[in-house]
Amino acid sequence: MPTLVQTALNIALKAHAGAVRKADGSPYIVHPIMVAMKLARHGFSDAVVAAAFVHDVLEDTDYPEAQLRKELGDEVLAIVKAVTNDDSLPWEEKKKKYIETVRQGPEGAKAVAVADKIHNLESLFAAYERQGPEVWKRFNRGKDQKAWFEHEVLKMLKETWSHPLIAEYEALIRKEEALV
Secondary structure (H helix, E strand, O other): OOOHHHHHHHHHHHHOOOOEOOOOOOEOOHHHHHHHHHHHHOOOOHHHHHHHHOOOHHHHOOOOHHHHHHHHHHHHHHHHHHOOOOOOOOHHHHHHHHHHHHHHOOHHHHHHHHHHHHHHHHHHHHHHHHHHHHHHHHOOOHHHHHHHHHHHHHHHHHHHOOOHHHHHHHHHHHHHHOOO
């Protein structure tokens, strides 16, 4: 019988099959794998690592929430729901709601959120090396609004949680600010 983490990886592989990242066109599945690996290296529980594998499944695919609950349980689903954007809202409202749902969510949601943001920034830097400032055109609101969101997430994390990943995230935000 597969473990919780194996089940989550299998779901992510199926749900994200064929999808690509907007910043660089790489296979999408690399992103949840990298987020999950970062959390596993930091010793987070299997439930948090499993949630990392499927953190974008509800937001970006048609995978049913009820099926996710059935296969991975309430703890994983609570984390995933806390880090899932409400795409019915305008961009700014969606981002503010995301910050509040992570703030109010379980500790695992903060872990998945920060690891997700760290990997997104790492991917951005790799894309920037190849594309230069053109990379900002791939983001809905451009560099300034992206930076606003990063700072608001960082502020919320510092107010609600303590973990070395926060310092790593903050350093990457500083590096992002230096890009043109």
